[in-house]
Amino acid sequence: MVEARLRGLLLGGLAGDSSAYHAFLKDLSAHLRAFLRKRLVNLPEEVEDLVQELLLAVHNQRHTYDPRQPITAWVYAIARYKLVDLLRRRSRKESLNDPLDEEDDLLATSDGEAAEARRDLAKLLADLPERQRAPIIHMKIEGLSVAETARLTGMSQSAVKVGVHRGLKALAAKIRSES
Amino acid sequence: MRTEELVSLLARATEAVDPRWLARRYLIALSAGTAIATLLMSEWLGVRPTLLRDLSVPMFWAKEAFCAALGAAGLLAVARLARPGRRPGWVPIGVAAPVVAMWLLAAVALLTADPRDRSVLIFGQTAGVCPFRIALISTPLFVGIFWAIRGLAPTRLRLAGAAGGFAAGSLGALVYSLHCPELAAPFLGIWYVLGIAIPTAVGAWAGPRLLRW
Numbered sequence: 001m002v003e004a005r006l007r008g009l010l011l012g013g014l015a016g017d018s019s020a021y022h023a024f025l026k027d028l029s030a031h032l033r034a035f036l037r038k039r040l041v042n043l044p045e046e047v048e049d050l051v052q053e054l055l056l057a058v059h060n061q062r063h064t065y066d067p068r069q070p071i072t073a074w075v076y077a078i079a080r081y082k083l084v085d086l087l088r089r090r091s092r093k094e095s096l097n098d099p100l101d102e103e104d105d106l107l108a109t110s111d112g113e114a115a116e117a118r119r120d121l122a123k124l125l126a127d128l129p130e131r132q133r134a135p136i137i138h139m140k141i142e143g144l145s146v147a148e149t150a151r152l153t154g155m156s157q158s159a160v161k162v163g164v165h166r167g168l169k170a171l172a173a174k175i176r177s178e179s
Numbered sequence: 180m181r182t183e184e185l186v187s188l189l190a191r192a193t194e195a196v197d198p199r200w201l202a203r204r205y206l207i208a209l210s211a212g213t214a215i216a217t218l219l220m221s222e223w224l225g226v227r228p229t230l231l232r233d234l235s236v237p238m239f240w241a242k243e244a245f246c247a248a249l250g251a252a253g254l255l256a257v258a259r260l261a262r263p264g265r266r267p268g269w270v271p272i273g274v275a276a277p278v279v280a281m282w283l284l285a286a287v288a289l290l291t292a293d294p295r296d297r298s299v300l301i302f303g304q305t306a307g308v309c310p311f312r313i314a315l316i317s318t319p320l321f322v323g324i325f326w327a328i329r330g331l332a333p334t335r336l337r338l339a340g341a342a343g344g345f346a347a348g349s350l351g352a353l354v355y356s357l358h359c360p361e362l363a364a365p366f367l368g369i370w371y372v373l374g375i376a377i378p379t380a381v382g383a384w385a386g387p388r389l390l391r392w
Contacts, residue, residue, distance in 0.1 A: 013190070013193060014195065015195050016193065016194065016195030018191060018192065019190075021193050022186065022187065022190035022191075024190075025186040025190055026183075026186050052180075052182055052185050055182070055185055055186065055189060056189070057392075059189045061332040061392075062196060063197075063200055064201075064262040064263060064331050065262075066262060066265070069264060073264035073265075074262075074263050075263075075264075076264060077263035077264035077334045078264075078332065080334065081263065081332075081334040116181070117181070117182065120180060121180040121185060122180045125180075139191070139192050140188045140189070140191050141188060141191075143191055143192070145192070146192075161194065168189075172392075
């Protein structure tokens with residue numbers, strides 16, 4: 001049932017229906033959070049960061065969803081890939097670090113509902129080049145249209161679209177390289 | 180940024196995704212790769228002068244079908260492994276079947292041949308250079324196919340890389356076959372397979388390095 005509902009929402013989103021797509025991402029983030037909480041019992045502070053990283057990945061790779069394929073399989077493969085990636089990065093970092101901060105785990109086990117992401121995407125967004133940052137701010141945060149954004153920035157309409165697309169990809173790449 | 184804000188940001192003003200995007204990317208990669216590989220083959224080695232005469236030789240078509248079947252299996256493998264959550268399925272069978280068929284043909288050819296002719300069937304005249312030429316000619320296809328995969332989101336990088344290398348190698352062998360004078364099944368079953376194995380191994384090595392996202 002969840003499968004059919006999410007699939008319908010995503011297909012709507014792929015066809016350009018923003019509200020279906022919004023519902024899809026919202027539902028998905030709840031599922032991802034539950035999935036990751038179970039698997040990152042020892043790293044609860046990473047959960048919300050990874051939820052956000054996964055949402056960005058799902059969005060950037062949404063063109064790779066094959067409608068004949070169960071959505072669970074597609075999302076799970078992405079989640080697993082990013083989870084393994086995170087654990088690999090951490091183990092590399094930890095092998096360099098002093099392992100004494102283990103007791104921090106003790107305090108971190110109380111896991112409130114409204115976990116905050118530690119990574120600030122807004123800050124990463126601010127670091128993007130202007131041609132990517134401005135279209136994202138105007139269109140995706142202020143809700144302006146392509147035409148309005150183009151007029152405001154002096155960019156062409158296709159450059160605005162490309163800027164949004166590349167900017168979100170660059171954001172995902174920044175997350176990967178900073179952690 | 181809270182997660183709900185990110186959700187709103189991503190969902191707001193989304194463009195519809197063009198379903199033909201994928202097919203177009205593969206088409207660009209394959210046509211450019213094949214064109215450059217063919218140019219490389221014809222400028223460097225030349226199309227075999229007896230090609231027209233060979234069109235009536237059944238073994239010539241067996242050779243073409245062998246390379247084409249491997250190429251098709253490789254491309255199907257790429258199509259599956261380049262996106263998240265698709266299993267290889269029956270791809271291993273599609274890869275193995277043409278090889279096994281060629282080896283059966285080779286066994287028949289070797290068993291029915293005069294023992295003194297066997298080494299010619301195996302080594303032909305170009306055994307020493309054939310695998311390397313196939314690997315070299317498949318390079319443009321390798322680049323094109325890796326570029327196409329990079330636009331997708333493979334989650335099993337080594338497998339996806341190997342599949343890309345295999346597809347490039349098989350199509351490279353198909354291009355090379357227009358130059359190559361060898362028609363003996365034992366030759367094809369050994370040296371062509373080896374030539375395709377080189378880009379496959381390179382792909383398996385390069386996958387985790389070049390295909391990360």
